[in-house]
Amino acid sequence: MLALIQRVSEAAVRVDGAVIGRTGPGLLALVGIEPGDGEAQITRMAERLFAYRVFSDAAGRMNLSLAQTGGGLLLVSQFTLAADTRSGNRPGFSTAAPPEEAERIFDRLVAVCRSHHPGVETGRFGAHMEVSLVNDGPVTFLLRA
DSSP states (O other): OEEEEEEEEEEEEEETTEEEEEESSEEEEEEEOOTTOOHHHHHHHHHHHHHOOOEEOTTSOEEEOHHHHTOEEEEEEOGGGGOBOSSSSSOBOTTSOOHHHHHHHHHHHHHHHHHHOSOEEEOOTTSOOEEEEEEEEEEEEEEEO
């Protein structure tokens, strides 16, 4: 499992022109599910999303976590994140989990995150989504679980 996280001032997800998920200050996490991901990866990713220190403290250092700041979390499933891009000019998707498996794992990640933190929003699995964000920094990291 991987997550491209971005510290945001705000972010939103639209489907068919309607906003279905949004957050103010916090994190946008684009999540890629890989074959074999399971409960261990779900638990580890949830821990990292809430504990990874990407927010500034009083001295301006990235020393605070999402759990410490109480910011929002917008989770968006993105199978293209798990693509194989090592060769050629076209991505391969054999390195991404099959849709049914990925949806189950993503839904479980959302449930675990919601059980630990208020303010967790999502996109819609498998939908064509428009994601907008204001990246604060910019601050972007790729997390692996």
